[in-house]
Amino acid sequence: MRKILIANPKGGSGKSTLSTHLATYFAWQEDAVMLGDLDKQHSSHHWLNLRPSSLPFIHRWDIGEDKIARPPQGCQVAILDTPACFTGKKLKHVISKVDHVIVPVLPSAFDLWACADFFAELAELKAVRRDEVKIGVVGMRVNPRTQSAQQLPDFLNRYDLPLLTCLRDTQLYNQTIQRGMTLFDLPHSKTERDREEWQPLIDWLHVR
Ligand SMILES: Nc1ncnc2c1ncn2[C@@H]1O[C@H](COP(=O)(O)OP(=O)(O)OP(=O)(O)O)[C@@H](O)[C@H]1O
Numbered sequence: 001m002r003k004i005l006i007a008n009p010k011g012g013s014g015k016s017t018l019s020t021h022l023a024t025y026f027a028w029q030e031d032a033v034m035l036g037d038l039d040k041q042h043s044s045h046h047w048l049n050l051r052p053s054s055l056p057f058i059h060r061w062d063i064g065e066d067k068i069a070r071p072p073q074g075c076q077v078a079i080l081d082t083p084a085c086f087t088g089k090k091l092k093h094v095i096s097k098v099d100h101v102i103v104p105v106l107p108s109a110f111d112l113w114a115c116a117d118f119f120a121e122l123a124e125l126k127a128v129r130r131d132e133v134k135i136g137v138v139g140m141r142v143n144p145r146t147q148s149a150q151q152l153p154d155f156l157n158r159y160d161l162p163l164l165t166c167l168r169d170t171q172l173y174n175q176t177i178q179r180g181m182t183l184f185d186l187p188h189s190k191t192e193r194d195r196e197e198w199q200p201l202i203d204w205l206h207v208r
C-alpha cells in the first residue's frame with residue numbers, strides 16, 4: 001500500500017488541491033483509493049461529497065484528529081490531506097505511518113520562509129533521518145516566465161529535497177474542484193499540458 005501525506009503549515013499552499021488530484025489519478029488507475037482529511041474545514045471530504053457517482057470511486061477515510069488509524073485492508077493508496085499549522089506532535093505521529101510526504105509550495109517569499117522552518121522540522125524527525133519516508137516538493141501556481149518561478153529551485157538548493165514538478169496557475173483547477181472533479185476527470189485532449197506537469201510527481205510516487 002502507498003501512504004501519502006500532503007503537508008505544508010502555510011495555509012492556501014495547495015494541499016487539498018494536491019490531495020484530491022492524486023486521489024482521482026489513482027482512482028482512474030483502478031486502484032482502491034482512500035482519501036483522509038485531518039482539516040477541520042474538511043475541504044477534501046466536502047469535495048468528495050460532491051463527486052459524481054459516474055466517476056471512479058474514492059473511499060472516504062474517516063479519521064479522528066488525534067487518532068490516525070491505519071488505512072483499512074484492501075486499500076492500495078491512502079492519501080492524507082492536512083490543515084495549515086500541522087506541525088509538532090501531530091506531524092511526528094503521522095509521519096511514522098506514511099511512506100511519502102509531498103509539500104506543495106507557492107513561489108512567494110512568505111511561503112518560502114514558512115517552508116524553511118517546516119523543512120528543518122521534517123529533517124529532525126526519526127522517520128526522515130532513517131530514510132523511511134520520502135519527501136518531495138511541488139511548486140504550485142507557478143508561472144515559468146516570472147522571476148518568482150526561479151525563486152523556488154534556488155531556495156530548494158539549500159535543502160536536500162527534490163522539486164518534483166511545478167504546476168501552472170490555471171482556472172481549470174477551481175472549475176473542476178467545485179464540481180467534485182479534478183483535471184484527471186477531464187478528457188486528455190483538454191488537459192494534456194497539465195498531465196505532463198503532473199507526470200514527474202506520479203513517477204516519483206511509483207518508485208519504491
Ligand atoms: N495550480 C493552480 N492554479 C490555480 N489555482 C490553484 C492551483 N492550485 C491551487 N489553486 C487554488 O488555490 C487555492 C488554495 O488551494 P488549496 O485549498 O488546495 O490549498 P490548501 O493548502 O489546502 O489550503 P488550506 O491551508 O486552507 O487547507 C484554491 O482556491 C485552489 O483552487
Ligand SMILES: [Mg+2]
Pocket residue numbers: 015016017039043044081082083
Ligand atoms: Mg486544504
